[in-house]
Every structure is written in structure tokens, then in C-alpha cells.
Amino acid sequence: xxxxxxxxxxxxxxxxxxxxxxxxxxxxxxxxxxxxxxxxxxxxxxxxxxxxxxxxxxxxxxxxxxxxxxxxxxxxxxxxxxxxxxxxxxxxxxxxxxxxxxxxxxxxxxx
Amino acid sequence: xxxxxxxxxxxxxxxxxxxxxxxxxxxxxxxxxxxxxxxxxxxxxxxxxxxxxxxxxxxxxxxxxxxxxxxxxxxxxxxxxxxxxxxxxxxxxxxxxxxxxxxxxxxxxxxxxxxxxxxxxxxxxxxxxxxxxxxxxxxxxxxxxxxxxxxxxxxxxxxxxxxxxxxxxxxxxxxxxxxxxxxxxxxxxxxxxxxxxxxxxxxxxxxxxxxxxxxxxxxxxxxxxxxxxxxxxxxxxxxxxxxxxxxxxxxxxxxxxxxxxxxxxxxxxxxxxxxxxxxxxxxxxxxxxxxxxxxxxxxxxxxxxxxxxxxxxxxxxxxxxxxxxxxxxxxxxxxxxxxxxxxxxxxxxxxxxxxxxxxxxxxxxxxxxxxxxxxxxxxxxxxxxxxxxxxxxxxxxxxxxxxxxxxxxxxxxxxxxxxxx
Numbered sequence: 001x002x003x004x005x006x007x008x009x010x011x012x013x014x015x016x017x018x019x020x021x022x023x024x025x026x027x028x029x030x031x032x033x034x035x036x037x038x039x040x041x042x043x044x045x046x047x048x049x050x051x052x053x054x055x056x057x058x059x060x061x062x063x064x065x066x067x068x069x070x071x072x073x074x075x076x077x078x079x080x081x082x083x084x085x086x087x088x089x090x091x092x093x094x095x096x097x098x099x100x101x102x103x104x105x106x107x108x109x110x111x
Numbered sequence: 112x113x114x115x116x117x118x119x120x121x122x123x124x125x126x127x128x129x130x131x132x133x134x135x136x137x138x139x140x141x142x143x144x145x146x147x148x149x150x151x152x153x154x155x156x157x158x159x160x161x162x163x164x165x166x167x168x169x170x171x172x173x174x175x176x177x178x179x180x181x182x183x184x185x186x187x188x189x190x191x192x193x194x195x196x197x198x199x200x201x202x203x204x205x206x207x208x209x210x211x212x213x214x215x216x217x218x219x220x221x222x223x224x225x226x227x228x229x230x231x232x233x234x235x236x237x238x239x240x241x242x243x244x245x246x247x248x249x250x251x252x253x254x255x256x257x258x259x260x261x262x263x264x265x266x267x268x269x270x271x272x273x274x275x276x277x278x279x280x281x282x283x284x285x286x287x288x289x290x291x292x293x294x295x296x297x298x299x300x301x302x303x304x305x306x307x308x309x310x311x312x313x314x315x316x317x318x319x320x321x322x323x324x325x326x327x328x329x330x331x332x333x334x335x336x337x338x339x340x341x342x343x344x345x346x347x348x349x350x351x352x353x354x355x356x357x358x359x360x361x362x363x364x365x366x367x368x369x370x371x372x373x374x375x376x377x378x379x380x381x382x383x384x385x386x387x388x389x390x391x392x393x394x395x396x397x398x399x400x401x402x403x404x405x406x407x408x409x410x411x412x413x414x415x416x417x418x419x420x421x422x423x424x425x426x427x428x429x430x431x432x433x434x435x436x437x438x439x440x441x442x443x444x445x446x447x448x449x450x451x452x453x454x455x456x457x458x459x460x461x462x463x464x465x466x467x468x469x470x471x472x473x474x475x476x477x478x479x480x481x482x483x484x485x486x487x488x489x490x491x492x493x494x495x496x497x498x499x500x501x502x503x504x505x506x507x508x509x510x511x512x513x514x515x516x517x518x519x520x521x522x523x524x525x526x527x528x529x530x531x532x
Contacts (some may be wrong), residue, residue: 026527031190041464044160044448048441049518049525052532057522085501086471086485086518093487094468 005101022082025072029096034104036065042098043105045090052109064110118229142170143458146238148218150175152182153244153427153443155530158211158449158484178202180531181192183302184440185523187473190268190279191312192319199271205532221401223421240415240454243403244427244443245395246270247301250407252389254294255366259443264369268309269301281385282316288323289384292374294365295330299408301429301438303336304484308474309342314349315477319485327383328355329376331363331364336437337484343505344476370397387421394430397456408432409461413490414466415453416446425450434494435486442470444526448486449490466490473519479509481516 046062054061064071076082078091078099091099147158150173158173165171179200188194203213214236220229221241228236249259249267256293257265268278291313295306310328317324326349333342334357345353351462356362361377367388373380393399393407403418409426410419411433418424427450428443436442449466456463471485486500505513 037462038464039464040453041448042467044467044529045445045467047525047529048444049519049522051521051525053528054519055524058517058519058526059525062403086483087163089485089487089499090469090503093489 023072023076023079025075029075029100030068030071032100034102035097035098036104036108037100038098039101039103039105042094042102046102046106049086052095054110063106065103065106067100067103067107068081070106071099074102116359130137135405136383137332142168143239144170144197144237145172145240145454145458146236147171147173147242148175148228149244149246149395149428150206150213151244151428151443152184152245152440152526152530153447153530154242155180155206156444156447157242157244157425157427157451157454159206159209159530160448160532161455162206162209164451164461165455167210167458169455169491170212170463171177171210172214173203173206174218174230174236175203175217177217177219177272178215179272179305181275182440182523183269183271183305185269186268186275187305187312189271189275190282190309191315191475192476193312193478196276201527201531203531218397221397221424222402223424226423227397236422239458240423240425241401242425242427242454242511243395243401243409243430244447245397245399245430247392247394247429247438250391253296254377254520257294257367257369257388257390261367261369261388261466264372265367265388265390267273267307268387269389269392278385278387282313283320284454285317285321285324285384287321289321289325290381291324291326292327292330292381292383292386294367294374294386294388294390295328295332295335295362297331297363298323299390299438300389300392302472303437303439304341304474306330307335307337307341308476309387310353310355311344311349311474311476314345314352317352318349324352326353327374327376327381328353328363329356329365329374330357331365333358336472337482337506339501340482340503341474341476344480344482348477348480351441392429394426398426398430413448413493413495416450417453425454434488434491435467435497436470436488436495439470439472440471440526441522442468444529445469462478466495468495473515473522475489475519479513479516479517481512481514482507483515483519 054063077087147154162171246508266278268274364377398409403420429438469489473483482503484502487498
């Protein structure tokens with residue numbers, strides 16, 4: 001099945017930007033196994049702004065997300081279905097496997 | 112008594128400045144040793160990431176003379192009254208708790224053949240890899256009439272802390288209808304939008320406290336970072352208050368007389384009540400002492416920030432000559448992570464991933480009127496090269512500008528945690 005954006009739980013629904021229409025990511029992309037160590041390295045670019053504690057201070061927390069939610073959100077920025085020029089730029093050069101790696105790592109921080 | 116890291120830190124904190132060399136090389140045990148000089152956005156981040164990710168496999172010593180580090184980023188917001196001085200001050204206890212050996216001292220010498228660093232307190236540190244992140248110093252004679260002995264009469268306030276407090280006190284003491292002057296720096300320099308955010312924050316303060324005061328900027332450049340955004344903001348918020356004199360109108364032909372408190376711009380003498388002189392910049396002096404500079408800056412390899420002069424000496428941030436990235440705290444933090452990954456890999460065999468760099472610079476023009484510029488970068492054989500970028504648009508809604516300011520506050524918390532926690 002195709003997964004639909006946004007599939008968020010209540011705990012972070014308020015952090016999520018609205019999106020103009022359902023945004024989908026193909027199953028084979030969602031199925032990519034994230035390289036945890038690579039994700040840990042790549043995550044350091046994110047933690048300049050997004051706090052590793054998950055706090056929300058003007059910039060949303062991103063730890064502990066379900067990997068699928070994370071992957072869909074990043075693809076939505078990359079395809080410019082979500083706004084914010086910083087996020088569109090950062091995701092613009094992330095390959096599918098890099099997004100999967102980040103999803104794997106940030107999920108682990110919430111565990 | 113053999114000192115371990117913790118007791119060394121305690122002794123240092125108690126103000127004992129001289130310790131014999133062997134005690135500083137605590138917990139050697141044959142582990143690879145990294146010495147980091149400079150505890151700002153580059154050095155603190157590099158020390159933190161190497162210590163955190165190596166999980167004790169690498170000995171990390173951070174040499175930083177100040178016990179409280181005041182970030183240059185957001186120091187303009189302190190001038191504008193949006194932040195207190197304590198809001199921008201950070202200490203090194205978090206890094207010490209992560210296992211970084213924090214030594215509050217000046218590095219005065221580097222012997223690259225012996226792989227040692229000498230400290231002002233007399234100690235010698237051995238290293239396998241040396242990371243220099245010393246920030247900036249000023250080019251001697253860059254502004255005629257000004258040198259470092261004049262910094263109390265005409266502050267630079269471009270290394271944050273006491274200089275920022277001095278400039279703010281002078282601003283508060285300006286007579287009604289007085290004149291604030293700035294001598295802006297030539298390229299390249301720390302924080303390209305910094306002088307113009309400062310003009311905005313000074314104008315914000317004056318509008319509320321001394322509304323007939325004037326601001327005159329003498330600038331050796333024909334244009335500057337986010338120029339359209341700043342000029343739009345100055346017209347909207349501070350109409351008639353700011354006179355920017357660029358290169359075309361003699362803004363680069365400047366001399367100052369700190370005794371008389373005058374500034375001469377293209378032959379015309381003006382009396383200043385406050386004068387902020389931001390001279391031309393160069394790499395912090397230890398980079399020159401280490402012999403890794405070429406001209407004013409230290410050329411580095413983009414893949415890992417190692418210097419062209421020595422593969423075991425790395426330079427981060429403002430002091431480096433790397434290519435397309437602006438000299439900013441964000442850039443230094445980004446470069447530090449690439450460097451930390453490469454250094455740890457070289458010393459422990461851990462995986463080394465491709466370099467990715469990014470930068471965003473937020474500036475505040477007036478209350479809730481934030482703007483930003485950013486870009487991503489990659490390593491090429493030649494340099495750090497820009498990949499993609501964006502800039503705030505003129506005419507944005509107040510909601511967008513407010514969100515941008517709030518984002519900058521989130522970033523400040525994020526990056527300072529990423530450096531010091």
C-alpha cells in the first residue's frame with residue numbers, strides 16, 4: 001500500500017505543518033533499510049538546529065519519530081510539498097538511502 | 112599525587128595556572144591524542160564530537176583561554192536589548208563531563224616536527240592530530256589611526272564579551288541626537304551580515320531611547336550581505352536615521368582619531384559620540400605561529416579540513432581558507448563535524464563518511480523582523496563548493512518574518528547545545 005502524509009500520532013500533531021494535498025512515498029523507498037552509523041553522522045547536520053533532546057523551541061523536535069513518518073516528511077520537503085527554505089535545501093541533496101539512514105538514527109534517540 | 116583529568120580541571124578552575132607538563136598529558140595510556148585549540152563554534156564542536164563518538168578511545172584536550180565563552184552570534188541582539196549578556200555566555204563544564212580535558216590557557220607555540228603545543232602557563236601537550244579553531248585577529252594598520260590599544264575608545268566588539276558590553280554602555284551614554292559611527296570591514300571577514308545586523312540593532316535601541324540620534328557607516332565595499340533586505344528594513348523601521356557610505360562615495364578612504372573621537376571619510380571630518388571600528392581580519396594568531404597560513408588565512412583541504420601545509424593539523428571556521436562558505440559560527444560547526452569524523456577515522460579506524468557542509472545566517476532587523484540566507488556545500492578537490500542556496504525575499508509578510516526570528520532562536524539553542532552540552 002501507499003502511505004499517506006501525514007500519519008502522525010497526537011503527540012506531535014501540533015508540530016506538523018499542514019500540507020496542501022496527500023503526499024505519498026513509494027513502498028520501495030519506504031522499505032529501504034537505514035544505515036544506522038551513516039545516519040548518526042548525517043544527523044549532526046540536523047542537530048545544529050534541531051535539539052538532540054527533542055525540545056521544541058522555534059524549531060520542531062525530530063527524535064523518536066516512526067521511521068516511516070520521518071521518511072515521508074523528508075521527501076515532502078525534498079519535493080517541495082512542505083515549506084521552509086532551509087529544510088527544502090537540506091533535503092534537496094539527501095539521497096533516498098540517506099533519508100532512510102537519518103530516520104533509523106533519529107528513531108533510536110527516542111527509545 | 113598523580114592528577115587525573117577531573118582533578119586537573121578542578122585545579123585549573125581554582126586558578127592554578129602553572130602545572131608541570133606531565134600532569135597535563137593525563138590519561139595518556141597510549142591512546143591517540145587530539146589537541147583542539149579554540150573553544151568556539153569550530154573547536155568546541157570538534158572536541159565534543161570526537162569525545163562523544165570515540166567513546167573514550169581518543170584523548171581530547173581543548174585549550175581555550177576564557178572560562179565563559181560569549182558567542183559572537185546573537186551578540187548584536189544583546190546590543191539591541193533582545194538578549195542579556197548571560198544569555199550569550201557559555202561554560203565548558205558540559206564538555207568536561209563528556210571527558211574532554213578542558214585547559215584554560217593560551218596556546219603560544221606549535222612544534223609540528225615534534226607534534227607538541229606549548230601553553231602560556233608553561234605546559235607542553237603532545238598530539239597525534241591538532242585542530243586549530245582560533246577565530247579571527249585584526250590586520251595591523253587596517254584602519255589608519257586605530258590599533259588594539261584604541262579598542263576602549265573605539266571598540267570593535269567583534270569578539271564578543273567585554274567589548275560587547277563596552278559598546279552597549281557607550282551606546283546608552285550617547286548624548287541626545289548624537290552620532291554613532293561604524294567603520295565596516297573589507298571582505299573576507301567573520302559573519303558577512305554581522306555589521307549590518309549590528310546597525311539594525313543599534314538603530315532599534317536608538318529609536319526607542321534616543322530617536323534623534325544618527326548612524327553613519329563607512330564601508331569599503333560597494334555592496335554587502337542581504338543588502339536589499341537590510342536597506343528595505345532600514346527604510347521601513349528607521350527612516351532617515353542611517354547613512355551608509357559605500358565604496359563609491361569614499362567609504363573605504365577612512366581614518367580615525369580615537370583621542371579626538373573623529374572619523375575622516377574621504378577627507379571629511381566627522382565628530383563621533385560612539386565609534387565602532389571593525390578592522391580587516393586574519394586568522395587567529397596561533398595559525399600563523401603554527402606555520403599553516405598563506406597570507407591572512409590557512410588554506411585547507413575540503414574533504415577533511417586538514418591544512419595544505421600539514422596533514423596532521425586541521426583548521427576550522429573563520430581562520431580557514433576553504434572556498435565558498437562564509438565565515439560564520441554555523442559554518443565552523445558544520446566543518447567541525449566533518450573534521451571530527453575524519454580525525455576519529457584516522458585515529459581509530461572508524462568509518463569515514465563523505466563531507467557535507469551547510470550554513471544558515473539569520474539576522475534580526477527589528478522586533479520580529481528576521482531574515483535568513485543559507486546554502487549547502489560539498490567538498491571538491493579544489494575547495495568547499497556551493498551546491499544550492501536560498502535567501503529571504505523582500506516584501507515578505509510579518510508572519511514569515513516572525514517565524515524566521517523564532518527559528519533563529521531555536522537554532523541558537525540548538526547550536527549552543529551542539530557545542531557545549
